[in-house]
Amino acid sequence: MTNEIDLEYGFTVTNLITAMKVPWYEDFTHEYPGEPYKNNPFRACFSDHHPVSFMLKSTTDDD
Numbered sequence: 001m002t003n004e005i006d007l008e009y010g011f012t013v014t015n016l017i018t019a020m021k022v023p024w025y026e027d028f029t030h031e032y033p034g035e036p037y038k039n040n041p042f043r044a045c046f047s048d049h050h051p052v053s054f055m056l057k058s059t060t061d062d063d
Contacts (some may be wrong), residue, residue, distance in 0.1 A: 009055035016046050 017034040024032045024045075033041035039048065 011052065011054045014051050014053065016050055017042070020046055 017037060021032055021034060042048065
């Protein structure tokens with residue numbers, strides 16, 4: 001439920017295209033599919049969805 005999201009913690013969206021560039025070159029020497037962005041090669045290695053991060057508050061009577 002949305003009232004369980006801790007708004008003080010924040011809600012962030014990670015841009016995978018930006019976030020995965022450095023790790024890519026740590027493992028590979030060939031062209032990074034995120035620059036310029038190439039949908040099919042990028043999503044073959046990573047998701048084409050941006051992950052979100054948030055904290056939930058749970059009560060003892062929560063299931």
